[in-house]
Amino acid sequence: MAHVVAVNRRTTLVDAMTTHSTEPRQIVYLDHAATTPMVPEAIAAMTAQLSHLGNASSLHGSGRAARRVVEESRETIAQALGARPSEVIVTSGGTEADNLALKGLYWQRRAEDALRTVVVSTAIEHHAVLDPLQWLAAEEGADVRLLPVDRDGRLGVDALEALIDAEHERIALVSVMWANNEVGTIQPIDDVVRMAAAHGIPVHTDAVQAVGQLPVDFAASGVDALTLTGHKIGGPYGVGALLLGRDVEAMPLLHGGGQERDVRSGTLDVPAIAGFAAATELAAKRQADHGVALTALRDELVARVQQVVPDAQLNGPADGGRLPGNVHLSFPGCEGDSLLMLLDAQGIECSTGSACNAGVPQASHVLLAMGRDDATARGSLRFSLGHTSSRSDIDRLGVAIGPAVQRARAAMPTGTPGDSR
Amino acid sequence: MKVLAAMSGGVDSAVAAARAVDAGHDVTGIHLALSRNPKSYRSGARGCCTIEDANDARRAADVIGIPFYVWDMSDRFHADVVEDFLAEYDAGRTPNPCLRCNEKIKFAAVLDRGIALGFDAVATGHYARLERGPSGLVEIHRAVDHAKDQSYVLGVLTQDQLAHSMFPLGDTTKPAIRAEAERRGIAVAAKPDSHDICFISDGDTGGWLAEKLGTDAGTIVDQAGQVIGDHDGTYRFTIGQRRGLRLGVPAEDGRPRYVLDIEPATQTVTVGPRSALAVDAITGVHPRWCGAAPAGELRCTVQLRAHGEEHPAVVRVEAASLRIELLEPAYGIAPGQSAVIYDRTRVVGSSTIAQTYATAHI
Numbered sequence: 001m002a003h004v005v006a007v008n009r010r011t012t013l014v015d016a017m018t019t020h021s022t023e024p025r026q027i028v029y030l031d032h033a034a035t036t037p038m039v040p041e042a043i044a045a046m047t048a049q050l051s052h053l054g055n056a057s058s059l060h061g062s063g064r065a066a067r068r069v070v071e072e073s074r075e076t077i078a079q080a081l082g083a084r085p086s087e088v089i090v091t092s093g094g095t096e097a098d099n100l101a102l103k104g105l106y107w108q109r110r111a112e113d114a115l116r117t118v119v120v121s122t123a124i125e126h127h128a129v130l131d132p133l134q135w136l137a138a139e140e141g142a143d144v145r146l147l148p149v150d151r152d153g154r155l156g157v158d159a160l161e162a163l164i165d166a167e168h169e170r171i172a173l174v175s176v177m178w179a180n181n182e183v184g185t186i187q188p189i190d191d192v193v194r195m196a197a198a199h200g201i202p203v204h205t206d207a208v209q210a211v212g213q214l215p216v217d218f219a220a221s222g223v224d225a226l227t228l229t230g231h232k233i234g235g236p237y238g239v240g241a242l243l244l245g246r247d248v249e250a251m252p253l254l255h256g257g258g259q260e261r262d263v264r265s266g267t268l269d270v271p272a273i274a275g276f277a278a279a280t281e282l283a284a285k286r287q288a289d290h291g292v293a294l295t296a297l298r299d300e301l302v303a304r305v306q307q308v309v310p311d312a313q314l315n316g317p318a319d320g321g322r323l324p325g326n327v328h329l330s331f332p333g334c335e336g337d338s339l340l341m342l343l344d345a346q347g348i349e350c351s352t353g354s355a356c357n358a359g360v361p362q363a364s365h366v367l368l369a370m371g372r373d374d375a376t377a378r379g380s381l382r383f384s385l386g387h388t389s390s391r392s393d394i395d396r397l398g399v400a401i402g403p404a405v406q407r408a409r410a411a412m413p414t415g416t417p418g419d420s421r
Numbered sequence: 422m423k424v425l426a427a428m429s430g431g432v433d434s435a436v437a438a439a440r441a442v443d444a445g446h447d448v449t450g451i452h453l454a455l456s457r458n459p460k461s462y463r464s465g466a467r468g469c470c471t472i473e474d475a476n477d478a479r480r481a482a483d484v485i486g487i488p489f490y491v492w493d494m495s496d497r498f499h500a501d502v503v504e505d506f507l508a509e510y511d512a513g514r515t516p517n518p519c520l521r522c523n524e525k526i527k528f529a530a531v532l533d534r535g536i537a538l539g540f541d542a543v544a545t546g547h548y549a550r551l552e553r554g555p556s557g558l559v560e561i562h563r564a565v566d567h568a569k570d571q572s573y574v575l576g577v578l579t580q581d582q583l584a585h586s587m588f589p590l591g592d593t594t595k596p597a598i599r600a601e602a603e604r605r606g607i608a609v610a611a612k613p614d615s616h617d618i619c620f621i622s623d624g625d626t627g628g629w630l631a632e633k634l635g636t637d638a639g640t641i642v643d644q645a646g647q648v649i650g651d652h653d654g655t656y657r658f659t660i661g662q663r664r665g666l667r668l669g670v671p672a673e674d675g676r677p678r679y680v681l682d683i684e685p686a687t688q689t690v691t692v693g694p695r696s697a698l699a700v701d702a703i704t705g706v707h708p709r710w711c712g713a714a715p716a717g718e719l720r721c722t723v724q725l726r727a728h729g730e731e732h733p734a735v736v737r738v739e740a741a742s743l744r745i746e747l748l749e750p751a752y753g754i755a756p757g758q759s760a761v762i763y764d765r766t767r768v769v770g771s772s773t774i775a776q777t778y779a780t781a782h783i
Contacts, residue, residue: 338538341490345449411537413497413530 028348028396032232032325032386033181033209038275039234039282039387046236046275056268057257066270073277077241080284081228082217089242089260090273094208094229095128096253097242100264101204101225102132102175104250106142109172109202111251116172118143120163122155122187123369124180129206130365133175142172152317153185153370161195168199176203178210178226182366182382183316184326186214193222202248208232208240212283213291213324224248228280230272234387235279239272286387294324294385301327301383301394308402315367315380325385330372331405334379338408346400351382422541424448424587427527428481428489430474432602432609433546433590435481439605440589441544442485449540450482450489453531455498456620471622477609484606492534494526501525503620510630510656513683514757517574517727518618520771524577524709532585542585547571549768550591551583558712559583562766566594573727576761576771577709627657627665639688641668644681644697655685660777661698661753668692679753699750702780705743705760705772714738715769722763723747725754725774736762743772750779 029037038046054066071085078085091097102119109116121133123146136142147159155176164171174196179186189205196203202224210216212233218226225248229240244250244263256265283290305327306312313330316322331339336352343350352364367377383397424446426438441448452475475491482489502521509516532543548564549572558580564570578586590598602610617624634656641650649670652658657665662680672678672694679698682691703725708714715738722731723745733748745760754777762769 337490337492338534341449341488342538344488407538411534413534 025347028393029388030348030350030383030385030393030397032389033382033384034351035231035237036234036386037388038231038236039279041282042230042235042275042279045278046271049271049274052270054270056270057259066268069270069274070268073273076277077280080280081211081226081243082219082221083226083243084246086246086261087218087243089244089264090268090276091240091242091264092238093231093240094126094206094227096264097227097229097240098126098128098204098206099132100242100250100253101227101244102129102173103136103140103253104263105173105202105204105225105248106136106140107251108249110140115170117141118145118167118170119172120145120147120160120174122147122149122176124149124153124155124182124185124366125175125177126181126206126208129175129177143170149185149369151371152321153180153183153315153366154317154321155187155192157188157191157195160192164195164199164201168201171196171199171201173202173204176205178205178207178216179214179323179326180316180366181209182364183328183370184209184323185316186210186321186323189221189223197222202245209323209326211280212287213294215287216284218243225250230276230279233279233283235276236272239269239276241276290387291324294389297385297389297391297394298324298327300391301385301397302329304394304398305329305401308398309405312405313376315370315372325389327383327385328380329383330367330376330380331408332376332379333412334405334408335412336378336380338411339381339404342404342407343397343400346396346404348397348400351384352378352380422446423539424542424544425531425535425540426450426487426544427531427546428452428478429546429615430471430477430481430609430612431546431615432599432607432612433548433595435478435485435546435607435609436598436602436605437544437546437587437589438482438487439485439601439607441587442487444589446544448485448487448544450478450485450487451531452478452489452491453494453498453526454491455495455502455526477612481607481609484608492531494530497530498522498526498620501530506618507630507633509757511634511685512757513655513685515659515755516757517759518620519574519727520577520759523574528578528582528586532582536585542587544587544589546590547575547588548590548595549575549588550766551586551588554712554767556712559586561588561711561768562591563763563768564588564591569595572763572768573724573729573759573761576711576759576768578711579709580712583711627654630654630656637688639690641666641690641692643678644691644693649692652688652690655683655688655690658683658690660755666692695752698752698754700752700754700777700779701747701750702778703745703747703754703760703774704776704778705745706741706775708738708741708743708770708772710770711768712770719762719764719769721769724761724763725751726758731763734762742775745772 054062056066056070074085074088077088119142133144137144149155176187176192193203204225205223206227207216208229211228224245226243231237250263252263254265259265302314311332315328340352363374363377424441426441426448428434428438428450438450479489502518505521506516506518548569550562552560554560561583563572599610621629636653638653640648642648650668658680660680663677676694678692679695681693681697719736721736723734724731732751735746737744756774758774759771760774761771
């Protein structure tokens with residue numbers, strides 16, 4: 001017993017960290033939309049800085065050296081995304097960038113004109129947008145309007161145009177994601193910008209899923225604020241950015257030392273920023289080829305799954321209207337979490353693509369907004385591809401998905417609650 | 422075997438999962454989300470349905486090194502356990518939701534789903550022992566730790582359910598399990614036991630029932646029918662209850678009074694002396710047999726409430742009901758509770774107490 005105990009005690013972080021490499025079976029990772037492996041260039045750039053001393057706000061030599069790394073990184077990120085260096089506000093990631101954009105712009109616009117309390121967004125935003133909006137409504141008097149989407153998950157611009165025409169004087173800002181994280185639908189950002197800009201209304205977009213998969217040019221897009229994050233593009237966790245137009249003012253969430261244009265105080269995380277910049281640069285550079293390669297893999301994945309499970313339904317547009325790396329399928333008669341578990345047991349990792357409440361998958365608000373019923377929403381899986389994906393991943397999934405669906409269907413409760421065993 | 426370990430977030434189910442792994446099984450941990458709104462059930466260490474409990478279960482699974490998932494059983498749990506609990510109280514009975522949950526959820530809905538997904542058994546941290554009997558059937562016996570024994574709440578399990586169950590803790594005492602959890606580095610080793618009804622987070626069953634069933638005022642009468650108090654809902658009472666009666670008029674003999682009868686139809690609660698609680702015969706409905714259904718007359722012992730004592734009895738089995746004759750009178754027996762029938766340490770079966778009687782010979 002003592003021996004067993006000793007082994008168990010040592011089952012700590014080291015084992016957890018090495019599980020993937022020591023596992024004889026290769027993991028099929030189809031959850032790149034959750035997070036994607038760091039690219040070697042980003043690891044190199046980040047680790048190179050870990051041993052360096054210096055607070056980027058200090059005036060001495062060490063501080064200047066750190067500052068230089070930060071500013072070069074900022075220039076790299078700006079260059080990659082069509083922004084000016086001063087427009088890159090480094091944050092702790094996508095959630096903070098979304099919060100800063102929504103709250104910061106709302107407070108600023110309302111301070112300029114107390115009438116501006118309407119915030120326009122969509123029903124399919126990520127919770128990092130929906131929840132701050134809900135908070136603004138509950139605590140800050142915001143009048144939040146979530147616009148509907150069509151069956152493919154695309155914002156109807158007519159409704160947006162009607163709303164802007166009728167109420168533009170009261171609108172503080174518009175926030176529409178560049179591409180949806182669950183079903184991959186690309187949103188009509190050009191139209192949104194055109195309609196809002198006509199009335200001087202600032203536009204924010206959460207482009208966390210878009211960067212690296214779609215061409216993203218901040219200046220050309222015309223948006224005023226854009227969210228991105230490191231760990232979705234091959235960079236480290238815990239770092240991201242809000243691209244904020246140089247003429248756009250936003251009130252800060254974090255007050256302090258005045259870093260980042262006084263919009264986001266806090267000592268800068270030099271190694272993370274260096275890694276983030278390296279990843280952003282590569283993501284932009286490789287985007288075109290990456291998009292083509294992922295699109296081919298994506299379409300093959302859908303075809304392979306539908307070959308085995310003919311009634312699997314693709315959610316979101318089938319054509320160029322979706323993210324190259326996103327596949328979202330509904331499996332009639334299945335619980336998504338049963339499928340996930342069965343695939344996980346074979347080392348195939350995907351997502352039910354929805355928020356969890358205490359680990360319990362809830363029916364996705366995105367699918368419900370797209371007009372799917374609760375059962376369909378709960379019977380869905382997201383497979384998301386990325387830079388390490390290959391044809392062999394699809395082969396493994398193609399072999400596993402048929403039996404998994406069969407089992408998951410058998411596991412669906414047939415009787416009504418109350419039936420005795 | 423491929424085993425599903427139901428992990429509540431407490432120490433017992435964590436050690437049970439670890440022992441299933443040690444026994445060589447391919448174990449997957451699951452935590453059952455039983456509340457439709459987990460946040461509303463947040464209650465520290467008390468319950469088994471809070472987010473903290475789910476996290477504790479997840480951490481234990483990490484330490485043991487098994488996959489872990491949360492299964493949403495909230496709809497089934499509500500329909501099969503919570504609604505039944507409310508209906509029983511509303512009808513003046515005193516249900517035991519743990520038996521109901523074992524019968525309908527853990528060893529039914531969860532087991533069915535598990536088997537369909539390719540698992541062979543469900544393991545839980547209940548204190549009970551399974552043995553292969555002489556006839557080849559699986560027998561369920563009391564745990565070696567009689568103080569902790571939970572065979573009573575498992576008395577509803579049929580042979581089919583038992584054949585797909587594992588209770589790895591039945592041969593060990595609770596202090597030894599805590600020590601084992603400590604040795605295994607399971608963080609919840611010192612977590613207090615859960616005693617209360619898991620879906621009533623603050624332990625105030627009366628308040629919870631009042632919220633769900635509303636107030637329904639009535640009177641408390643003595644055996645002569647004299648009104649001696651009032652109440653705001655018969656569901657706040659259980660047969661044999663002594664505390665919380667808030668009677669204005671003291672008993673003539675100065676002795677404590679107990680709830681003798683609950684009549685929801687007239688909102689009447691009858692109280693009287695302890696001697697009037699004595700019963701020596703019980704009819705039971707909804708019989709469940711752990712093995713083959715016994716026929717005719719059975720000399721056995723019966724346990725009439727969780728952690729209650731055993732009463733020697735003769736059980737007469739009829740088609741869909743049974744009659745229990747107690748050799749010595751028992752006190753405070755509440756309809757709605759289960760009578761679990763034992764042959765020495767072996768659980769024979771169970772039945773829900775429908776009615777109690779004091780026959781002439783007491």
